[in-house]
Amino acid sequence: MNWPSFPKRLESGLNGLCSQVSKLSRGASFRLAAFLCVTLFWVQGALAVPSYSRQTGLACSSCHYAPPELNAFGRKFKLEGYTFSTKPEISEDKKDHNSALHLLEALPLSAVFDTSFTSTKAPQPGTQNGNFEFPQAVSLFLAGAWASHVGSFAQVTYDAQADHFSWDNTDIRAAGTNGKLFGKQLTYGLTMNNNPTVEDLWNSTPAWGFPFVSTNTAPSPTAGAIINGGLAQDVAGLGGYAMWNDHLYFAGTIYRSEHLGASQPNDGTCCSFNIRGMAPYWRVAYQTTYGNHDIEIGTYGMHMKSTPGAITGAEDGYTDWAGDFQYNLTIPQWKNDVVSVRGTYIRENSSLVASAAAVPPTAGFVGHHLNTVEGDAEYHFGTRVSTTVGLFSVTGTADPILFPQAPVTGNFNGSPTSRGYIFNVAWWPQQNIGLTAQYTGYTRFNGGSTNYDQAGRNANGNNSIYVMARFVF
Amino acid sequence: MNSKLRYVSFALLVVFPSWLAAENGAASLFKSKCAMCHAEDGSGNSPAGKALKAKDLRSQETQSKSDAEISDVITKGRNKMPAFGQKLKPDQIQELVGYVRQLAKK
Numbered sequence: 001m002n003w004p005s006f007p008k009r010l011e012s013g014l015n016g017l018c019s020q021v022s023k024l025s026r027g028a029s030f031r032l033a034a035f036l037c038v039t040l041f042w043v044q045g046a047l048a049v050p051s052y053s054r055q056t057g058l059a060c061s062s063c064h065y066a067p068p069e070l071n072a073f074g075r076k077f078k079l080e081g082y083t084f085s086t087k088p089e090i091s092e093d094k095k096d097h098n099s100a101l102h103l104l105e106a107l108p109l110s111a112v113f114d115t116s117f118t119s120t121k122a123p124q125p126g127t128q129n130g131n132f133e134f135p136q137a138v139s140l141f142l143a144g145a146w147a148s149h150v151g152s153f154a155q156v157t158y159d160a161q162a163d164h165f166s167w168d169n170t171d172i173r174a175a176g177t178n179g180k181l182f183g184k185q186l187t188y189g190l191t192m193n194n195n196p197t198v199e200d201l202w203n204s205t206p207a208w209g210f211p212f213v214s215t216n217t218a219p220s221p222t223a224g225a226i227i228n229g230g231l232a233q234d235v236a237g238l239g240g241y242a243m244w245n246d247h248l249y250f251a252g253t254i255y256r257s258e259h260l261g262a263s264q265p266n267d268g269t270c271c272s273f274n275i276r277g278m279a280p281y282w283r284v285a286y287q288t289t290y291g292n293h294d295i296e297i298g299t300y301g302m303h304m305k306s307t308p309g310a311i312t313g314a315e316d317g318y319t320d321w322a323g324d325f326q327y328n329l330t331i332p333q334w335k336n337d338v339v340s341v342r343g344t345y346i347r348e349n350s351s352l353v354a355s356a357a358a359v360p361p362t363a364g365f366v367g368h369h370l371n372t373v374e375g376d377a378e379y380h381f382g383t384r385v386s387t388t389v390g391l392f393s394v395t396g397t398a399d400p401i402l403f404p405q406a407p408v409t410g411n412f413n414g415s416p417t418s419r420g421y422i423f424n425v426a427w428w429p430q431q432n433i434g435l436t437a438q439y440t441g442y443t444r445f446n447g448g449s450t451n452y453d454q455a456g457r458n459a460n461g462n463n464s465i466y467v468m469a470r471f472v473f
Numbered sequence: 474m475n476s477k478l479r480y481v482s483f484a485l486l487v488v489f490p491s492w493l494a495a496e497n498g499a500a501s502l503f504k505s506k507c508a509m510c511h512a513e514d515g516s517g518n519s520p521a522g523k524a525l526k527a528k529d530l531r532s533q534e535t536q537s538k539s540d541a542e543i544s545d546v547i548t549k550g551r552n553k554m555p556a557f558g559q560k561l562k563p564d565q566i567q568e569l570v571g572y573v574r575q576l577a578k579k
Contacts, residue, residue, distance in 0.1 A: 056555060057550065057555030057556060058553070058555050059553075062525060062553060071524045072519075072520035072521045072523065072524035073509075073510065073520075073521040073524045073525050075520070075521075076509055076519075076520070076521040077509075080509065084505075084506075084509055085560060086506075086550075086555040086556060086557050086559065086560045087559055087560060088559045088560060089560070148505075177504060177505065177508075178501070178504060185513060246519055246520055287520065289520045289523050294520070294524075
């Protein structure tokens with residue numbers, strides 16, 4: 001259970017939160033560790049990548065309303081495999097039975113440096129409040145065209161708390177742009193990636209959704225759907241996608257577990273999620289533009305059978321059904337300011353047969369569900385400043401064994417319910433320098449508003465102010 | 474599962490190589506470098522074209538320009554349009570100028 005859209009390499013939390021997790025019962029810690037240590041510590045690669053700018057000769061704002069939000073051109077660039085280029089290349093045309101070569105003269109490398117400050121309303125027990133991270137994270141990207149039809153967004157990230165680099169969001173794709181179907185244009189391709197929804201084109205799905213940045217030191221709610229970051233960088237997938245007539249988008253990927261840092265072949269002992277067979281992900285979306293209105297509505301989902309801590313035996317089953325929308329309005333009268341509204345709803349039905357049968361059990365019973373609702377509205381003042389208000393809610397089946405009591409991270413009543421809001425102000429004095437202030441407030445956290453962990457902590461004790469500077473070059 | 478993997482592998486082997494083949498000719502050059510914004514028919518009537526306010530290449534405004542002027546725009550870029558002078562050879566740019574002329578006749 002990751003936290004909805006609190007992607008971003010919270011590996012930092014590995015030290016702090018994992019120590020909390022280790023205090024839980026053995027069964028519970030397995031599941032919690034899965035979400036907290038694997039997914040919460042994933043910092044969203046919410047970025048505009050300068051090597052794309054160097055490759056295309058276009059400013060960041062050509063593809064982004066504000067990084068990482070893609071406009072129509074940015075979506076097209078991604079759809080076509082990150083390959084559009086206006087810069088010199090080493091090339092040799094195909095002749096007879098010889099292969100062609102189209103190689104960028106410059107290796108498409110980029111770097112990002114994030115530094116941040118976080119303060120929670122109530123200090124976490126035994127720790128100092130007011131936390132300054134310098135850096136919070138540093139990312140290196142191999143992002144650009146590899147060949148005429150093949151390109152990548154590949155990221156490795158150094159995390160200050162973990163003190164090492166680790167593989168981050170990656171999407172390598174091959175695209176064809178010359179297709180026709182029923183007389184209309186068909187752009188199609190293959191993607192290899194390590195995070196369901198990272199290949200998506202819109203900012204209403206989890207991998208690239210709001211909030212675009214987040215702290216890695218404040219507590220985050222425990223419950224979250226698997227598609228909402230729960231498998232990020234813990235799977236490897238191969239999929240296909242197609243956009244027909246610039247309107248209708250289809251994508252599907254099959255995933256297998258790929259545990260970074262664990263021995264191969266996978267014996268399952270390291271990890272909470274071990275995909276049995278293959279886990280399919282699907283996506284259908286319709287987009288249209290008329291006048292200054294840009295609209296997308298879609299659905300996505302995933303099904304997974306998994307055995308915690310093993311590769312044989314009983315299986316837990318998860319099925320996520322989700323819907324999403326995105327609306328952008330450009331206002332010419334106001335210097336082309338843009339209003340963006342996004343939202344998603346995820347319904348997860350899970351059948352925790354293996355967890356309930358485990359000794360000791362890690363779930364109290366078999367049938368569970370989670371409902372996740374996220375929405376946000378943003379106003380872009382040109383490309384320099386944006387303000388966003390977001391709301392989130394997670395509700396579902398209460399289970400004191402699945403969501404056990406623990407200080408700060410636990411639930412005294414077994415309820416997964418969390419609700420709250422986020423205010424964000426971002427200022428980009430240059431298109432590659434971002435300054436962000438973000439306030440996250442909770443009305444309920446892990447099932448309660450007061451004393452939710454039965455250790456005296458209130459939901460609003462986890463309210464946080466987060467200030468971050470990002471340098472992208 | 475093994476049979477599924479075999480189907481996937483087969484599909485990759487069949488489909489993938491055709492994508493990697495380089496395309497030739499003014500039409501494919503236009504498709505790969507220009508259509509992203511200007512649309513395949515040159516109208517600029519694509520989501521990306523609308524986002525960047527790409528010109529309608531069939532319009533009187535564009536077609537009234539001389540070949541040298543159109544070539545100059547492709548080579549050096551203008552407003553949000555990037556320069557292609559480093560990427561394309563002069564004869565490729567001339568092919569594109571010719572293709573832009575053809576668009577008005579379609």
